[in-house]
Amino acid sequence: MLSNALNKGEAEFAHIAKDELDRRFPGWECVRSRRGGSTPTSVGFRGSDHRFETAKEAYFWLIQKFTEAHPETFATLNWETVFVAKGKRRNYFGRDLEKMFHGSPHLADNPNNYQKLSNGWYVNLNLNNEEKFDILCKFAAVGKFEFGRDWKWEVAGKSEALLNFKWVVLHEG
Numbered sequence: 385m386l387s388n389a390l391n392k393g394e395a396e397f398a399h400i401a402k403d404e405l406d407r408r409f410p411g412w413e414c415v416r417s418r419r420g421g422s423t424p425t426s427v428g429f430r431g432s433d434h435r436f437e438t439a440k441e442a443y444f445w446l447i448q449k450f451t452e453a454h455p456e457t458f459a460t461l462n463w464e465t466v467f468v469a470k471g472k473r474r475n476y477f478g479r480d481l482e483k484m485f486h487g488s489p490h491l492a493d494n495p496n497n498y499q500k501l502s503n504g505w506y507v508n509l510n511l512n513n514e515e516k517f518d519i520l521c522k523f524a525a526v527g528k529f530e531f532g533r534d535w536k537w538e539v540a541g542k543s544e545a546l547l548n549f550k551w552v553v554l555h556e557g
Contacts, residue, residue, distance in 0.1 A: 423513065424540040429453075429529075439539055440509050443516045444499050446535065447507050447523070454527035458505050464526045468519065476508045476519050477501075484508060513539050 386405060389398035425442035426435045429449040436442040451457070457464050458477070469477035474491065478484030481492035484506055491497045497510040511519070520537055529535050 426536070426538040426540075428536040430534055433536075439513050439516060442537070443511075443520070444507060444509065446520060446537065448501055449535075450520075450523045450527055450529065451501050451503055451505075453529070454523075455503060457523065457526055458503050468523050468526055471508075474508060474510075476511070477505050478508075479505055481506055 386398055386401040389395075389401055422438040424435065424437055425439040426433065427442045427446045428434070429446060430453070432449075434442070434445060436445065457468055465477075469475050473487030475484045475486070481498060482489055484498070485491040485508070491510055498506045498508055500506055517537055520535070521531070523529075524531060524535060531537075
């Protein structure tokens with residue numbers, strides 16, 4: 385009904401239909417999921433904001449900024465490195481591709497799955513957006529970067545899971 389009203393130029397009927405949709409189906413306008421493809425993403429770090437066509441590019445840029453601002457994470461292997469870098473089936477960072485993709489060694493054969501940071505470490509790019517945000521939050525905690533003040537991460541068409549995850553991280557710690 386909303387589409388029909390808009391197509392016919394009936395703003396008053398469109399407003400009524402939208403109000404009813406909002407009442408019956410809260411959040412109906414939010415994208416619930418995506419099937420592949422790029423996700424435009426806006427990121428920022430300490431006053432420098434950028435928009436990238438893919439979340440992968442945005443993630444790499446932000447990880448590079450975190451690494452430059454807090455190089456200690458990868459300078460000495462300690463709890464901070466393990467907290468940020470270690471995953472269950474594969475690691476999120478590593479000096480060696482085979483070790484980084486220990487649970488899925490075939491991923492090391494595809495250069496789209498990783499990129500080399502300026503410090504010589506590799507970053508795993510074969511992640512969904514929820515995993516990327518989780519890793520960014522861990523790195524931010526270690527580097528003492530405050531979300532919303534020091535850094536930002538905004539994925540276009542974010543999934544409901546990412547929105548809920550982000551809310552929990554920001555409001556429940």
